[in-house]
Every structure is written in structure tokens, then in C-alpha cells.
Amino acid sequence: MVDKHIPNDTLLYLNNVTVSFDGFRALNELSFMVREKELSAIIGPNGAGKSTMMDVVTGKTRPDSGEVFFHGEVDLTRYDETEVANMGIGRKFQKPSVIESLTVWENLELALAGRRTPFASMFGALSSKGARRIDEVMELIRLSDRKAWLGASLSHGQKQWLEIGMLLLQEPELLLVDEPAAGMTDEETFRTADLLRDLARERSVVVVEHDMAFIRALECPVMVLHEGSVLASGSLDHVQQNQKVIDVYLGR
Numbered sequence: 001m002v003d004k005h006i007p008n009d010t011l012l013y014l015n016n017v018t019v020s021f022d023g024f025r026a027l028n029e030l031s032f033m034v035r036e037k038e039l040s041a042i043i044g045p046n047g048a049g050k051s052t053m054m055d056v057v058t059g060k061t062r063p064d065s066g067e068v069f070f071h072g073e074v075d076l077t078r079y080d081e082t083e084v085a086n087m088g089i090g091r092k093f094q095k096p097s098v099i100e101s102l103t104v105w106e107n108l109e110l111a112l113a114g115r116r117t118p119f120a121s122m123f124g125a126l127s128s129k130g131a132r133r134i135d136e137v138m139e140l141i142r143l144s145d146r147k148a149w150l151g152a153s154l155s156h157g158q159k160q161w162l163e164i165g166m167l168l169l170q171e172p173e174l175l176l177v178d179e180p181a182a183g184m185t186d187e188e189t190f191r192t193a194d195l196l197r198d199l200a201r202e203r204s205v206v207v208v209e210h211d212m213a214f215i216r217a218l219e220c221p222v223m224v225l226h227e228g229s230v231l232a233s234g235s236l237d238h239v240q241q242n243q244k245v246i247d248v249y250l251g252r
């Protein structure tokens, strides 16, 4: 990456990314950057290109043109989903995929096993280091007192937190989180905002969300996507006062 304007602490840099479906541009020369250990939010009306952007970053969709630099050098567009995940990019989908018949601890243990050697997983040897890490993650996701609860008995919000915990055990440097507050109670929504702020102390977190109260609680920079490009960026107050943003949201 040879661009003088890119700060040294940039973790992810999309450069002029275009994705077309049958001639329709879902992403249109999209460029933006994510700094290390930064929490940021992406908003935008339906069809703005938010999911497509995450598909490109995670190797699910290959762009027609443009690059996606991770750590300044690696162009993620050359790798597939598994390779990108192994490089340290985690994606939390909207629908939780927690195993309902396993406890919180067992779900986390399984997620940790995913990154242990086949030999260690086969013989069930969870190291004391591994167990400590699961304890730390349970603390982070506010589920320490639910350790022995079955997935099925958790609330919707708790399932989402457990799923975030499972991703954390992959130790991602960048976490992409898709509409985490959807379907949550107000209290869960605010606890989730707290949780994501905590997570961004150790890694970069990008949240795609529609819920403005939740975005406000994140207290982070916001980028507005529209028709596959950045329409505005800055604080939530700043973008909400932007006339172009107002027009797009009011459908003018």
C-alpha cells in the first residue's frame, strides 16, 4: 500500500471497491479505513451496500475492482472466506448460531477447540490457559453467572453475547458485527453497546446497525453508506445534520 494519506495505525483500508450485480453497482468505488482498536458504526438505508461491503471484506464476494488492504499489505480480495477468517477477521451474523443443547461453557469450549490442533481437540485436552481464556471471555460477555446454562435457556440478547464470545476465542483483530441490537430489549441494547465499547479496547470493531439509539450509545464515529459509496462520516450528530443524509433517510 503506497498512500501517504493513510495513517500508520490503519488496520483495514478499502480502496475504490466496486461490486456489480448484473450491471447494478452495489458498491461504487467505495473507500474508507478502519483504525486499530477503533469502534466505528456504518449506517445506511436498505440496499445501501452494507452487507455487500462485509461480504467483500470477509472474502465471500470478490469485487470487480479495487483493493482491501489488511495491515497495509495483504490484499484480502485475493483470499477466500476461510483464509480471511484465519488472518484475524471475525464476522458476527444477525442470527445467532449458538448450540442450544450445550451450556454456555461448552459452546465456548467448542469455539476454542476450533483453533486448537486436531490432536488436542481429539483428546479433549483443554489447557489451563484455554480454560482461563474462556473465563475471561465469559466475564467480557457478561455471562460468568450463566456458565452452566444451556444455550436454549438464554435470552435473545444473551445468545448474541455468547456468539460474540465464541468469535472472540478466534482472537480476531477486526470484528464485523451485523445488527447486534435487532430484537433486543432496551436494557440488552445498552448492555450490548457497553460490551462493544469494551471489546474495541483490544481490537477494531465495525458495527452495521439501523437502531439510532444504539448507535448513539456506542459513542463512536459513524459512516453513512448510500448507493454503495460514503455519503457522510463523522459523529452521529454531525451526520444527522447533513442535508444529503436527511434527504436519503426521508427518501427525497
Ligand SMILES: Nc1ncnc2c1ncn2[C@@H]1O[C@H](COP(=O)(O)OP(=O)(O)OP(=O)(O)O)[C@@H](O)[C@H]1O
Residues within 6 Å of the ligand: 021, 025, 026, 044, 045, 046, 047, 048, 049, 050, 051, 052, 053
Ligand atoms: N447476490 C446479489 N445479486 C443481485 N443483487 C444483489 C446481490 N446482493 C446484493 N444485491 C443488491 O445490491 C444492493 C446492496 O445490497 P446490500 O444487501 O449490500 O445492502 P444493505 O445495505 O446491506 O441492505 P439492508 O440494510 O437491507 O441489509 C441491493 O440493491 C441488493 O438488492
